[in-house]
Amino acid sequence: MSSTLQELQDLIHEKFGIDKADLGPNASMREKGFDSLSLVECLFAIEDKYAISMRDEDSNIDTLGELAAVVDKLRAQPAA
Amino acid sequence: VNGAAVLGGTGLAVAVTGLGVVGPHGNDPQAMFAALMRGESAVRSVFPELAKPAAAATAAAFDALRWFTKLQLAGVDRVSQLAVAAAELALLDAVGAVGASPGGDGTGAAGTDSTAVTIPTATRLADPERIGVYVGCGMGGAGALDLAYRGGPRVPPLTIPAFMPNAPASHVAMRQRVHGPVLTYSVACASSSLAIAEAAKAVQRGEVDLAIAGGSEALIVPGVVLAWQAMMTLATFDAGAEARAMRPFAADRSGFALGEGAAFLVLESAERAGARGARAYAHLAGWGSSSDATHLTKPDAAGQARALRAALRSAGLRPQDVGYCNAHGTATRIGDVVERDALAAVWGDALDTLRVSSTKSMHGHLLGAAGALEALITVLALHHRRLPPNAHCSAPDPACALNLVLEPEAAAPAAFEAAISSSFAFGGTNSVLLFRRP
Numbered sequence: 001m002s003s004t005l006q007e008l009q010d011l012i013h014e015k016f017g018i019d020k021a022d023l024g025p026n027a028s029m030r031e032k033g034f035d036s037l038s039l040v041e042c043l044f045a046i047e048d049k050y051a052i053s054m055r056d057e058d059s060n061i062d063t064l065g066e067l068a069a070v071v072d073k074l075r076a077q078p079a080a
Numbered sequence: 081v082n083g084a085a086v087l088g089g090t091g092l093a094v095a096v097t098g099l100g101v102v103g104p105h106g107n108d109p110q111a112m113f114a115a116l117m118r119g120e121s122a123v124r125s126v127f128p129e130l131a132k133p134a135a136a137a138t139a140a141a142f143d144a145l146r147w148f149t150k151l152q153l154a155g156v157d158r159v160s161q162l163a164v165a166a167a168e169l170a171l172l173d174a175v176g177a178v179g180a181s182p183g184g185d186g187t188g189a190a191g192t193d194s195t196a197v198t199i200p201t202a203t204r205l206a207d208p209e210r211i212g213v214y215v216g217c218g219m220g221g222a223g224a225l226d227l228a229y230r231g232g233p234r235v236p237p238l239t240i241p242a243f244m245p246n247a248p249a250s251h252v253a254m255r256q257r258v259h260g261p262v263l264t265y266s267v268a269c270a271s272s273s274l275a276i277a278e279a280a281k282a283v284q285r286g287e288v289d290l291a292i293a294g295g296s297e298a299l300i301v302p303g304v305v306l307a308w309q310a311m312m313t314l315a316t317f318d319a320g321a322e323a324r325a326m327r328p329f330a331a332d333r334s335g336f337a338l339g340e341g342a343a344f345l346v347l348e349s350a351e352r353a354g355a356r357g358a359r360a361y362a363h364l365a366g367w368g369s370s371s372d373a374t375h376l377t378k379p380d381a382a383g384q385a386r387a388l389r390a391a392l393r394s395a396g397l398r399p400q401d402v403g404y405c406n407a408h409g410t411a412t413r414i415g416d417v418v419e420r421d422a423l424a425a426v427w428g429d430a431l432d433t434l435r436v437s438s439t440k441s442m443h444g445h446l447l448g449a450a451g452a453l454e455a456l457i458t459v460l461a462l463h464h465r466r467l468p469p470n471a472h473c474s475a476p477d478p479a480c481a482l483n484l485v486l487e488p489e490a491a492a493p494a495a496f497e498a499a500i501s502s503s504f505a506f507g508g509t510n511s512v513l514l515f516r517r518p
Contacts, residue, residue: 015150016149016150016151016154017145017149017150017151018150018151032151033149033151033152034151037154037155037237037238037241038151038154038155038238040237040238041154041155041236041237041238044234044236044237048234
């Protein structure tokens with residue numbers, strides 16, 4: 001399990017109260033109760049945590065695994 | 081005599097079958113009433129960082145996580161949280177299940193696990209399409225706006241749905257799966273009094289079988305407190321004397337303290353309540369609404385008198401039939417005298433038979449939720465035949481000559497059958513609710 005995934009699980013647990021065990025890399029965030037608006041709140045929090053800027057289409061992501069991959073990719077890029 | 085005033089109805093009796101509150105004196109209506117009867121003030125010092133000292137009565141004991149998961153709280157301002165909780169408590173009371181879990185498994189405290197809700201409490205009482213939600217709210221989600229301005233570099237994406245003033249009504253409707261009318265009344269300090277009157281009309285006309293009616297307000301945030309301070313309407317006080325800051329009808333009054341909370345009544349026809357064996361705390365027997373049409377913020381005795389007369393007329397009662405008035409009583413220099421003059425104009429020689437108190441002295445001014453909280457207190461006064469005091473009034477102002485309830489633990493006179501609750505708003509809209517013992 002990547003450290004980013006664990007960090008995202010920690011952040012989501014802290015902010016939204018969802019158990020880490022309940023939110024594996026392939027679980028659907030929408031099925032766990034996120035809607036488009038609360039997901040945007042979540043993305044804002046992730047952006048703030050890593051000082052990154054995600055693309056609008058990233059708000060269509062539904063699993064934490066995909067989200068962690070996007071975060072890792074953005075952090076690997078030099079700041080624009 | 082006053083054709084311009086809006087009359088209430090005289091048809092079907094409307095029963096109050098459920099009471100719910102989340103406010104400065106906690107979330108149990110009976111415990112709150114007992115505290116008020118003892119004369120206990122919930123006004124405390126707030127925001128010590130402000131240049132000018134501030135005092136308010138907050139719903140400090142409210143625990144949002146008893147009612148919402150953290151995920152559910154995304155974009156839900158405190159004003160909506162309080163409304164959802166108070167409405168649920170009123171409905172549980174109407175079901176006869178306070179202390180039971182929502183969803184009806186009969187264990188644990190109300191709302192302990194909000195994720196376990198399967199059957200909304202309201203739908204245990206009526207068809208979802210035959211239920212209405214009528215909510216008064218003056219300002220909406222003040223906390224969400226304050227956070228947007230001052231919270232940090234980025235505005236939270238859910239600020240708009242959090243602060244819109246009709247959000248509390250919508251959150252109540254979603255929690256209770258209400259499919260009938262879901263309406264919000266924003267009429268400053270008369271908001272929730274009018275919401276209750278409009279709900280009663282809908283019940284009386286048969287538009288709904290069950291009405292969830294009340295109000296919510298949560299504006300104890302620094303920006304709003306500063307705005308009220310700027311208007312010079314808030315009480316001044318010495319350090320340590322916050323609890324006594326608000327002294328309605330007293331010679332030494334200096335304005336009000338803000339309050340926070342939500343209160344809801346469940347209304348249904350007396351016939352329906354009787355058929356399902358529900359307890360009726362009181363009947364909402366009349367209501368009167370009027371406009372001053374004189375000044376946005378300066379109260380007008382003639383306008384208030386029109387609403388008082390309309391309420392009496394719609395209930396078919398004379399002034400001397402009413403034993404208690406839960407006054408608007410905001411403890412401003414001008415307002416209290418105007419309210420006294422309005423009562424004197426309508427009650428005339430019978431003024432001394434009317435006991436009067438402003439319980440705002442203890443729970444502060446809940447603005448959009450004030451009418452609902454004070455209606456609930458008025459209903460409990462009738463139910464228990466006891467009159468809550470007009471606290472902190474050691475020397476009544478001679479210009480406010482009324483038969484004030486100055487002592488704690490006051491019993492009502494033996495013939496106590498009817499009571500009114502007055503709400504007079506900025507904007508000049510006046511609302512009076514008249515309750516009778518069932």
